Amino acid sequence: MEKERILLVDDEAFYIKVLVELLGSDYQITLAKSGAQALKLLEGEILPDLILLDVLMPGMDGYEICQAIKADARTRDIPVIFLTVKSEVEDEVKGFRCGASDYIVKPFSPPIVKARVATHLALQQSRKALRNSNAQLEQRVQQRTREISRTQDMAIYCMTSLAETRDNETGMHIRRTQHYVRVLAEHLHSHARFSDQLNDEFIELLFKSAPLHDIGKVGVPDRILLKPGKLNPEEWQEMQKHAQYGKEALDNAEREYGASSFLSMAKDIAYCHHERWDGKGYPQALSGDDIPLAARLMALADCYDALISKRVYKPAFSFDDAADIIVKGRGTQFDPDMVDAFVALEAVFVDIARRFADEE
CATH class of the missing domain: 1.10.3210.10 (Hypothetical protein af1432)
Structure with missing residues (x-):
């Protein structure tokens, strides 16, 4: 079974090493060290299932990167977990307004990181399954509607043909x-x-x-x-x-x-x-x-x-x-x-x- 994909966006080598060692055996980790690099990677055909995003980044900060991710129809449904040393309520509110799904505060607690990553990936898989199910249901409804419409058209055609003859x-x-x-x-x-x-x-x-x-x-x-x-x-x-x-x-x-x-x-x-x-x-x-x-x-x-x-x-x-x-x-x-x-x-x-x- 293919491993789920995580995009890690962080410029600090220490935290990159910690997270790769912590999550690398269970997930496919892709690394970006800046917002520009992260957004470039997200232009690719294969998208991550989850994004771990540092708030304090050179150039674009985490809030700006998150807003860009959520503004793009291709990426807006990917859950984003912020990584930050900021733990003030105002910072968390700002992050959630940008579209973040959760916060993990530095320095990390390994069990918390693993639990939250697993939880949001499970939720993401459930959402994908629901979307696929809804899409299949919509296709069946559309097909059935077309069949009914075609049957009506045939009945009308037969009836009116008899009248015309x-x-x-x-x-x-x-x-x-x-x-x-x-x-x-x-x-x-x-x-x-x-x-x-x-x-x-x-x-x-x-x-x-x-x-x-x-x-x-x-x-x-x-x-x-x-x-x-x-x-x-x-x-x-x-x-x-x-x-x-x-x-x-x-x-x-x-x-x-x-x-x-x-x-x-x-x-x-x-x-x-x-x-x-x-x-x-x-x-x-x-x-x-x-x-x-x-x-x-x-x-x-x-x-x-x-x-x-x-x-x-x-x-x-x-x-x-x-x-x-x-x-x-x-x-x-x-x-x-x-x-x-x-x-x-x-x-x-x-x-x-x-x-x-x-x-x-």
């Missing part, structure tokens, strides 16, 4: 719209209008909840959802109910499992992503900033992807034609600043569309 859409529509809304949000996070809301947490929730935007389509009859031609007024009115159906499904989940920021954002998206900036959308005819931010982002992303995708009722538009339609909707269908962001990101949208293209 009823509309002759594909799981790739889910992937594309997820990435569209994320790049839009990331582009706008520093914009004065959105910086208060578009933080990392919001954007992550947005990405995870975006697939639920059309979950309410499961409640729309096939004769309407899959109709190849134009819907009549009654059919269109029924089709619009998918926003309400989606909200009700998520309301039920909230009642069953409790409120969460995820469900709250998912409801905003499912219920409001067909609202228009000019107030001519559905189901509530909201306008402007009254439309939830997540829903405004989803509205643009969903519309763009619908335009470039083939549907039973229409062919796919080209990227250029789809972009022209989005730009023409600036200030009417879409939030103007979001359209400006889309224009800046158009090449990124095209790349996402190609990366997650539908299989033929």
Whole structure:
């Protein structure tokens, strides 16, 4: 078993000899005869388990050296025992304020030196073991959290894929719209209008909840959802109910499992992503900033992807034609600043569309 390491910092040959003879058979002793030399040694890869530090040193005194040790994140947890001829209460208080763990007064009592060194090394090993245990526990918690999150993502993906396939859409529509809304949000996070809301947490929730935007389509009859031609007024009115159906499904989940920021954002998206900036959308005819931010982002992303995708009722538009339609909707269908962001990101949208293209 490897011996524990002690750094001895002292400039007096007599005390160095005494301590080396006293502790050398049980521990690995490294010697420094000045503060500068000690701090240089502490820059090395292998750190000591304990530091014995003389208070009265040439150049930097023990208090200054201790403060430097405790100011460095690499060395601050190493216990420091002061070696001193000073035994006044004020001196001890000053040492403890600098971060010292204990005092040994010169001239030494060998049994006391051995006992205190052994005690602080045992405490140090216990602290290391606890830190390692906490780190391992934290890793297991993080791993379990990732597993749970992945399971949730897979469940949401499967559920929303089933909803999308009823509309002759594909799981790739889910992937594309997820990435569209994320790049839009990331582009706008520093914009004065959105910086208060578009933080990392919001954007992550947005990405995870975006697939639920059309979950309410499961409640729309096939004769309407899959109709190849134009819907009549009654059919269109029924089709619009998918926003309400989606909200009700998520309301039920909230009642069953409790409120969460995820469900709250998912409801905003499912219920409001067909609202228009000019107030001519559905189901509530909201306008402007009254439309939830997540829903405004989803509205643009969903519309763009619908335009470039083939549907039973229409062919796919080209990227250029789809972009022209989005730009023409600036200030009417879409939030103007979001359209400006889309224009800046158009090449990124095209790349996402190609990366997650539908299989033929």
